[in-house]
Amino acid sequence: MRTRDLLKNNAVPIVFAGLSIFLVVASRMDPVFLLQEVITRLSRNSFLVLALIIPVIAGLGLNFAIVLGAMSGQAAVIMITHWMTTLSAESTMLAIFRWQGGLGGFLFATIISTPIALVLGWLVGKTLNAAKGREMITALMLGFFANGIYQLIFLIGIGTVIPMANPRMVLPGGVGLRITIDLFNPVGRPVRSIGAALNNLILPQIGLIRIPVVPLIIVACLCFFIYFFMRTKLGQQIRATGQDMYVAEIAGIKVNRIRVIAVMFSTVMAAWGQLIWLQDIGTLNTYASHEQVGMFAIAALLVGGANVKRATIWHALLGVVLFHTLFVVSPVAGQRLFGQSQIGEYFRAFIAYGVIALSLALHAWKQRKSK
């Protein structure tokens, strides 16, 4: 009986584990390469997925608006990279930015992104409070809306309203940022941006596998933070709000305020998560890097077994491992099984969208049944 409940409650991760194993076997991929990829992705993506947990506990559902956090992070990266490529070689600031192979710049980016993310998070929280019961769709649309504003600022605003003389980053016409901005720091050359700023600090090699220790430690710290934070008074208030807004309100909790705070936490975490992600990737796709952050993070969280009402640290970590295994192997498996890698690529897109649709549907269904 107990095993049956266990199976029933963890149906989603079990199905995905089965699917992943099948595809890994079908792809006949080198296990060392696969392990390397999964470890890299665990260090790169976990922070963003963990950023989703607090809004779920607060009863806001899956926060599609972490895209706004990611944008805050990118705005900071753009500023830092601009300074690191234009400041004169004697400037003290440049020396600070270049400290420890770009770690100084990375920390500065973290500091700059925080107030931006706090303001955006506050706006998102206020908006979501006006759309109670429709938070997820509103957050999703807010993400698209913010994307328009983001493009307005960086594609039209740069060079017209915001002066920026930096041929390395601005399009040849002098208006708008380039589509891709290189954050990579070539070996033996002066540090130009935040690429690999964290990864390179400690990068031991075990066998053939390189382990980016620092991002993994940061992810572990965030896990501990969330764990302890949810046991503080504020954390308990967030939990109470998520369980029943009306009861919480009667118990004297300022529900609207708590919800806004939960979203602000999430947005700041997403900004930092995006910074960690970008330093690992090493390239900023100015107009695309943030776009699918919400979808992939949410799909990963759900694959780990979370739902609209319940999400834990373990769901996030397990989800990242399962979803990204699937992500790495499916084009190769598509190639092996059907002779077309494209099938695998569309298949993983289908999985990402499908798991969100399915999870939303199952949850809404259960809720109706229990009423």
Add this chain to the structure above:
Amino acid sequence: MWNKFKDYILGLGIPRLTIIGFLAILFAIAFVTGLAIPPLIGDSLRRVGMAGIMVLAMLPTVRAGIGLNFGLPLGIVSGLVGALISMQLDFTGFFGFFMAVMFGIPFSVLSGIGYAWLLSKVRGQEMMVGTYVGFSSVAFMSILWLVLPFNHPEMIWAIGGSGLRSQLSLGNHFGQVLNNFLSFEIARMVVPTGLLLFFALFCVIIYFFFRTKIGLAIDATGQNESYAITSGVNTKRMRTIAVVISNVLGGIGIVAYAQSYGFLQLYTGPMFMAFPAVAAILIGGASLSKASVTNVVVGTLLFQTLLTISLPVTAQVFTGDITEIARLIIANGMIVYALTRGAGKGGR
């Protein structure tokens, strides 16, 4: 009279007033800078006809109390299947267009019934679930476009790769058939009469449909479900009908859109097509729970005109393409605004 006018203006809400103001400014700039306005209006009319039926697809679900149909891509891919079959069989001209619509309908009815069943299970979260049903249907169909046994040489990749092309030219099939029907030109303004008539036809059909017994029952379901049940309406059936009609309109809408555009867009093409349609009906004055054919027509006119004239006009004063950005901001901003207005009163 004055009070009524004032109420109407205030009732439009800030976003709509902004959009109307913005449109007025664009026309003023066009006039001052000596831009030829008639061709722009012709273009706008063409785009109104292209997008119109997909906007109309929003109406039945709103009236049935389900909200805006963010799952429109499901209807769109169903319609695309019909268009592909018509192409494969080498049907051309009006007959090709007609058969594309006809072949599409069974698919959109079937997928619509399934979609309606799912939505009936997720009451209260229809828009969110619908969005992701739309996205996943596009991703799922992308796999099918690669493996379905179409083999017309104009449809599959000529060299390398297998499966359908991502853009299929309709030039030799039914491209522009509606646009060219009874089309005429006044002062360099090309009026795509056939396309507009086709859109008008569906507006009239939907208008009168909501005067029939079934239409009124759908309205009753949306306005007050328990009251509708006590008056003997099978509300579940009415919601299913509304979803199916919306889905079918999505399918027909894409065929009309594609014949004017001249290409069928497969793969990720339909992914984000629901949002402009949702935005258009909201701009026309609809809310999450209230919508009329007038909202559809006015909204499509305002939104598409804005999109059409913003590119040439802003190009006069400014380098760079701001249209796509304006579309993102206006469409999604309008949707966010409507979502925060509560289901009861909407933007009015």
